[in-house]
Amino acid sequence: MLNKFRILAVLALTITVAGCGSQSTSNDTSEKAETKEATAANKNILVFGDSLTAGYGLDDASESYPSVLQTKIDSAKLPYTIINGGLSGETSAGGKSRIDWLLKQHIDVFVLELGANDGLRGIPVKETEQNLQTIIDRVKSKYPNAKLVMLGMQVPPNMGDDYVSDFRDMFPKLAAKNNMTLVPFLLQGVGGVRALNQKDGIHPTAEGAKILANNVWQELKGLL
Amino acid sequence: METILNISNLNKTYKSAGRLLTVLDNINFNISEGSTNAIVGPSGSGKTTLLGLCAGLDSATAGIVELNGISLSNLSEDKRAQVRNQYVGFIFQSFQLLPTLTALENVMVPLELRGEKNIKARSLDLLDKVGLADRGHHYPAQLSGGEQQRVSLARAFSNSPKILFADEPTGNLDAETSEKVVKLIFDLNREAGTTLVLVTHDLELAAKTHRIIRIKGGKLVADDKTSNE
Amino acid sequence: MDTVNFKRKINIAWLFKMALRDSRRNRGRLLLFISSIVFGIGALVAIYSFRYNIQNDVNDQAATLIGADLTISGNKQPDAKLQKLLNSLGDDRSEERSFPSMVYFTKSQSTRLVQVKALHGNFPYYGDLETTPVKAGRDFKKGKYALVDKTLMLQFNANVNDSIKVGQEIFVIAGVLNKAPGQTGLSASIAPTVYIPMQYLDKTGLITTGSRINYSYYYKYNSKTNIAKLVKGLDPTLDKAGLNYDTVEGKKEGTSRSFSDLSRFLSLVGFIALLLGCVGVASAINIYIREKIQSIAIMRCMGVKASEAFLIYLIQITGIGLIGSVAGAILGTGIQHLLPLVLEDFLPITISVNISWMAIWQGILLGLIISILFALLPLISIRNISPLNTLRLSVDDTTTIRDPFRWLVYVLVLLFITSFAYLQIGDWMAAGFFTIGIMVAFLILTAIAWLLIRFTRLLVMSSWSYIWRQGFANLYRPNNQTIILTVSIGLSTAFIATLFLIQQLLISQVTLSAGDNQSNxxxxxxxxxxxxxxxxxxxxxxxxxxxxxxxxxxxxxxxxxxxxxxxxxxxxxxxxxxxxxxxxxxxxxxxxxxxxxxxxxxxxxxxxxxxxxxxxxxxxxxxxxxxxxxxxxxxxxxxxxxxxxxxxxxxxxxxxxxxxxxxxxxxxxxxxxxxxxxxxxxxxxxxxxxxxxxxxxxxxxxxxxxxxGLILNVLDELLGKIGYVIKFMSGFSIITGIIVLISSVRISKYQRIQESVLLRTLGGSRKQIFAITALEYLFLGALSALTGIVIAIGSSWLLAKYTFDMPYAVNFLPVIVIFFTITSLTVIIGLLNSRGVLNKPPLEILRSNS
Structure with missing residues (x-):
């Protein structure tokens, strides 16, 4: 059956592939998602992002960087639960429509990891910036007391200097503007390093995800 | 005189519509070499069946057919075919020339089968005897009935048969042509010293032979010598 | 007393002489018999030639899907060892680096994500980088030029000789890229393509640490190389290095099942052409031998042995078969050469017209085999023809005696069909099913004919008018042609209709985006x-x-x-x-x-x-x-x-x-x-x-x-070609089927002549004889065509389900058209057959046919 007009299956591909791909991700958000009725004693951290957050391509969901963060929180005996709000292929525009659904649950810390897919698709930086700002605004208006974290991203140099620099600069700009804690580059130490990335060269391996978690933890632990 | 054809206790039955039909019932006669004989009888009396059996075209239900001392009853169709080729000549009512062969080739076939020599010259000679030397390259369809029958006569004599079977040789011919053909048959027969067995219901023709065998309802009813001896 | 030499040897030379003599007279009639062999084999050769040529054409076209014999690609720069291996492959090789980048259009001052492809070497080896102007496709590599995708040009209102900035380098647009081999991949369509020469890639500054680059290597092999075997050997190494490869075959499989459908369909067409040839030859020879019964009986009288009679006609049939096959091969080659010339303006594709010796030899050999094989059945009955047929006696029909050799011939025929099917399909199981299917069709038709004979006898009522009674009685009276015509018309119809139905199904499968309602x-x-x-x-x-x-x-x-x-x-x-x-x-x-x-x-x-x-x-x-x-x-x-x-x-x-x-x-x-x-x-x-x-x-x-659009264009073109080939081949085979049908009905000419002449002699009017003949053929034609169509619907359903694996649907309108066409064709040819009888004096006909 697979050798039917493959081209005809293109749609299925296009819907799923684009940018970050999707195929398989962890299923660990389930338990966490059920923590909607989280008590005051247990606070929620929402990591809102794309395939990097969702843990695309990893064998086990517990290998994604939000899961690694959870173990760090647990070992620090902090009363926080991480909600994995990662969705493969998500763009800033997609995040904008999706955020309300996730904000139905109480949020104490909001971690924003979006924009990578915009960058890979060459979406104008201004457009991405606006979308991210809207998302931040929504969080702010619903949970004014929530602490905000911005995870910075970069696009590969082959995209062209202007775009690369505009894109890179957008994150510190937004963080400063919204008084957010900034992780300058989520993929610091992993991006471009063959061994730490999966075959596609984009998504970190389990080992890479640990470094990602460290990068975030550096800044996050101060807030908890 | 020696016996060339010996028929004794000959029976032939056909299965038709589930019941047995006796066509020939206990026929006995001998035919001596060099004689001329007629088998006569009304239509459906079994005379043609008898001819077929005598000539080895068919096999009998019971009884003996001995041609030139060879019992045909025990022979396969292929062996009978070779006996025919060796000893027997045929003349048919409807001539039975091969439509795809010329007159000359039709005459040549029996000789060729025997693998003889000088076939063409001998065949032309025969055609000449029947008065058709100049028609040798014609196809049967291009010849009149009488001419066709003369070709078949030439063919019948081509293998110098010991015995010649003629089945209503004039049945398809007009009176004048008939007369010519009959004359030829008897002349050639005499010349070659062949035995002649002819089946006819033409009593006038039959009267020209030495002997008339009468068949009726599959039984031999009379066997008379004629005054031609 | 001399004795009979029973051991007379068979004189082969004389047998040949007789065979030749026997064929001389009535050459016209013989020509008719040969004609069905000629058409059958002509069709076979033409179809085979087309098939070989078309397969080559389509394969060449398919090669443009990747533009090379072999493509190796990966997203990692190969290490030195791997690079050495990569450099050792192929007779000619090209390299490409591709990556997404934001490109700046200087005139419109806007930026857009494109797929940059930096190319080095002579790629593409099959097909071209189709550009406007044409030469830009080859020339752009000579300087700091770029080829820019058509949509992109339109989107940014760019013209040739404008410039774009890729990274830090400015390139002059040398041409508009309309189509490129290997562009059917999904990656190509996410972003439009810009080609640049590889020698300027480093200067763009886009290749640095962290850049995401795709490395492609294109290979061309000059001599025929077994690529499949080659890549199988390379596979472990490449896999370990994280490299993918692509071959023409692989691409064909992956891109579309139309290729396999096409080759399956061509096999089917070849097979059906052969079967049509069989039907034509078998029915011709069957009737031919029947007409020879009298001659054979005479020869038997003269002392020709059964085996000799058999051999004479075997030699003759072999000769006729050989002549017919050679003539057919010439005809077929001629058709194959002429048709594209005649149709040139209508053909959306060019079909190459190389003489295919393979097809010719195959055709001649098959023609000979079919002639002999299908002649064997009537031929073995020659052995049973009694010399008694020469006497006035109506001898019981000895030819119907069950000869054990018949079974041997049946087995041989089945064996032949099965092995031929195997050669076409390459699968014994499927070949077996094919043969069984044809056997079933044959049995159904024979049974129908038999029932027809049985029932018309009971059905004909004395209250009917004479014409009706006579017309129907012709179906069961002795010397009737019911079985042979029912089988040959029915089988031809079944083959024609099957091809037609399958063709329609396939065409609906290959029409992809042609319709306005298909999304692109x-x-x-x-x-x-x-x-x-x-x-x-x-x-x-x-x-x-x-x-x-x-x-x-x-x-x-x-x-x-x-x-x-x-x-x-x-x-x-x-x-x-x-x-x-x-x-x-x-x-x-x-x-x-x-x-x-x-x-x-x-x-x-x-x-x-x-x-x-x-x-x-x-x-x-x-x-x-x-x-x-x-x-x-x-x-x-x-x-x-x-x-x-x-x-x-x-x-x-x-x-x-x-x-x-x-x-x-x-x-x-x-x-x-x-x-x-x-x-x-x-x-x-x-x-x-x-x-x-x-x-x-x-x-x-x-x-x-x-x-x-781009993907679909290439595919559409290819599928259009495939669709056209399918239509063309089936149309061609259907015409062949009709010709075979015509000649098998035509052969029945001599069967009815005597009777018609007799009727004429007895004072039957032209109109009456006309009506009787028309009724007989109408009934035969309609019933056979109907049965054939029912068989075709069954067989095409089975083919669709098991061979082509596609959904089944019957479009009844054309099927009805087929039914009426075949029925009326049968009647018309039947009437044409008796035209001679109607126009000439009876005697003339009797004499000329004696």
Whole structure:
């Protein structure tokens, strides 16, 4: 059956592939998602992002960087639960429509990891910036007391200097503007390093995800 | 005189519509070499069946057919075919020339089968005897009935048969042509010293032979010598 | 007393002489017999030649799918050792680096994501970089030039000789890229392509640490190399290095099943051509031998042995078969050369017309085999022809005696058909089924003919008018042609109709985007709020909104209460592990689409609040999770658990470009969930496409567009070619079938002549004889054609299901046309047959046919 007009299956591909791909991700958000009725004693951290957050391509969901963060929180005996709000292929525009659904649950810390897919698709930086700002605004208006974290991203140099620099600069700009804690580059130490990335060269391996978690933890632990 | 054809206790039955039909019932006669004989009888009396059996075209239900001392009853169709080729000549009512062969080739076939020599010259000679030397390259369809029958006569004599079977040789011919053909048959027969067995219901023709065998309802009813001896 | 020499040797030379003599007279009639062999073999040779040529043409075309014999690619720079291996392959090689980048159009001062391809070497080896101007495709590598995709040019109003900035380098646009080999991949369509020469790549500054580059190596082999074997050997090395490879064969398989459909269809056509040849030859020889009975009886009288008579005609038939086959081969080659010339203006494709000696030899050999094989049956009956036939006696028909040799001949015929089928299909099992199918068709037709003979006898009533009685009586009276004509007309009809039906099915499979209603552009990532605006924009541009669907991403949490962990522990559950890790793209709607069909359960379009949600599962998905109707599923819709159950299982036709889903939710539950929308439209041209894309990108920068136009163009062209070939070949074979049909009916000419002449002699009017003949042939033609069509419907269904694996549907209108055409053809030829009788004096005919 697979050798039917493959081209005809293109749609299925296009819907799923684009940018970050999707195929398989962890299923660990389930338990966490059920923590909607989280008590005051247990606070929620929402990591809102794309395939990097969702843990695309990893064998086990517990290998994604939000899961690694959870173990760090647990070992620090902090009363926080991480909600994995990662969705493969998500763009800033997609995040904008999706955020309300996730904000139905109480949020104490909001971690924003979006924009990578915009960058890979060459979406104008201004457009991405606006979308991210809207998302931040929504969080702010619903949970004014929530602490905000911005995870910075970069696009590969082959995209062209202007775009690369505009894109890179957008994150510190937004963080400063919204008084957010900034992780300058989520993929610091992993991006471009063959061994730490999966075959596609984009998504970190389990080992890479640990470094990602460290990068975030550096800044996050101060807030908890 | 020696016996060339010996028929004794000959029976032939056909299965038709589930019941047995006796066509020939206990026929006995001998035919001596060099004689001329007629088998006569009304239509459906079994005379043609008898001819077929005598000539080895068919096999009998019971009884003996001995041609030139060879019992045909025990022979396969292929062996009978070779006996025919060796000893027997045929003349048919409807001539039975091969439509795809010329007159000359039709005459040549029996000789060729025997693998003889000088076939063409001998065949032309025969055609000449029947008065058709100049028609040798014609196809049967291009010849009149009488001419066709003369070709078949030439063919019948081509293998110098010991015995010649003629089945209503004039049945398809007009009176004048008939007369010519009959004359030829008897002349050639005499010349070659062949035995002649002819089946006819033409009593006038039959009267020209030495002997008339009468068949009726599959039984031999009379066997008379004629005054031609 | 001399004795009989029973051991007379068979004189072969004389047999040859007799065979030749016997063929001389009535050459016209013989010609008629030969003609069916000639046409049968002519068709066979023409079809084979076409097939070989077309297969070559299509293979060449297919090579342009990747543009090389072998392509190796990966996203990692190969190490020195691997590089050495890569450099050792092929007779000619090219390299390419490709990566996405933002390119700056200097004139319009705008930036756009493109796929930059830096090329070095003579790639493409098959096909061309089709550009305007034409020479730009080769020349751009000589300087700092670029080739820019057509849509891109239109979108930015760019012209040739404008410049673009790729990284830090400025390139002059040398040409517009219209089409490129190997462009059918999905990656090509996400972003439009810009080609630059590789020698300037480093200067762009885009290749540094962290750059995401795809490395491709294109290879050309001059001599015929077994690429499949080659790559099999390379596979482990390449796999270890993380490199992929692509071959023409692989691409053909992956791109479209049309290629395999085409070759299967060509096999079928070849097979049917052969069978048509068989029908023609068999019916001709059967009647020919029947006419020779008298001559054979005479020869037997003269002392020709049965084996000699058999040999004479075997020699003759072999000679006729050889002459017919050679003439057929010449005819076939002629047709193959002439037809494209005649049709040149109508053909959308060029078919090369090389003389295919292979086809010619095959045709001659097959012609000879068929002639002898199918002559054997009547020939062995020669051995049973009694010399008694010469006497006035009506001898019981000795030819019907069951000769044990008949069975040997039957076995030989079956063996021949099976092995030929095997040669065509390459599968003994399938070949066996083919043979059985043909046997069944043959038996059905024989049975029908037999029943016809039985029943007309009972049916004919004395109250009927003479003409009707006589016309029908002709079907069962001695010397009737009912069986032979029913079988030959019926089989020809069955073959023709089968080809026709299969052709129609295949054509409907290969028409892809030709229709205006087929989508060739996909917009995705449309946000819920933008949905209406995007649709409006599309309509305002004069484009259709073919489909617009919401898509929600979710994961499967539990199947009947079992989680991923349970499934992992207990393999007896037969739930695929991957079913739980997959992100499902799900839609919701209140009705089924035309490409779906519920196979079990009932479709529910609306969810009732507070109850479990009735969802519809796609067949294969249901299999993967080992679930049936009524089973409970729990979906995790981005943090919200939803209790659902399978209310229906659907079968989806994936052959259409439309949005198809493994899981479909009813309306009333997912409306508030985070979702994106997908919109499908059809753009008629590149210009429209560019304008539309421009408008969409401007207003909705987040929306991504995939223009399948390029992919579909290449495929369309190819499929169009394949479709054309299919139509052409089947049309050609159908005409052949009709010719064979005509000659087999024509052969029956001599059967009725005597009777017609007799009737004429007895004072039958022309009109009466005309009517009697017409009735006989009408009845024969109609019944045989009908039976043939019923057989064809059955066989095409089986072929569709088992050989072509495609959905079956019969278009009855053309089938009815086939029925009437064949019936009227039979009647017309029948009447033409007796025309001579009607116009000439009876005696003349009797004499000329004696």
């Amino acid at each position: 552009m996909i917009l995705f990532d449309i946000q819920a709020a933008q949905q209406k605006a995007v649709a409006d924009l599309t309509r305002k541009q004069g484009l259709p909104v073919l489909s617009q669907v919401p898509i929600i991403t979710m994961r499967l949490e539990k199947v009947n209460g079992k989680t991923a962990a349970d499934a992992k522990k207990d393999t007896a559950l037969h739930i695929s592990q991957r079913a739980f890790t997959y992100e499902y793209r799900v839609t919701y709607r209140d009705s089924l689409t035309p490409s779906e069909r519920v196979t079990s359960g009932t479709w529910t379009g609306k969810a009732e609040p507070g109850k479990d949600i009735p969802v519809s599962a796609e067949e294969r998905f249901a299999n993967r999770i080992n679930a049936k109707v009524g089973d409970k599923l729990v979906f995790n819709v981005q943090g919200v658990m939803m209790q659902a159950y399978i209310s229906s299982i659907r079968k989806v036709n994936w052959n259409k470009i439309s949005t198809n889903f493994q899981v479909v939710f009813p309306t009333g539950v997912l409306e508030d969930a985070p979702q994106i929308h997908v919109l499908l439209t059809h753009v008629p041209s590149n210009t429209v496409s560019a304008k539309y894309q421009q408008a969409v990108v401007k207003q909705f920068p987040n929306v991504s567009i995939i223009d399948l």
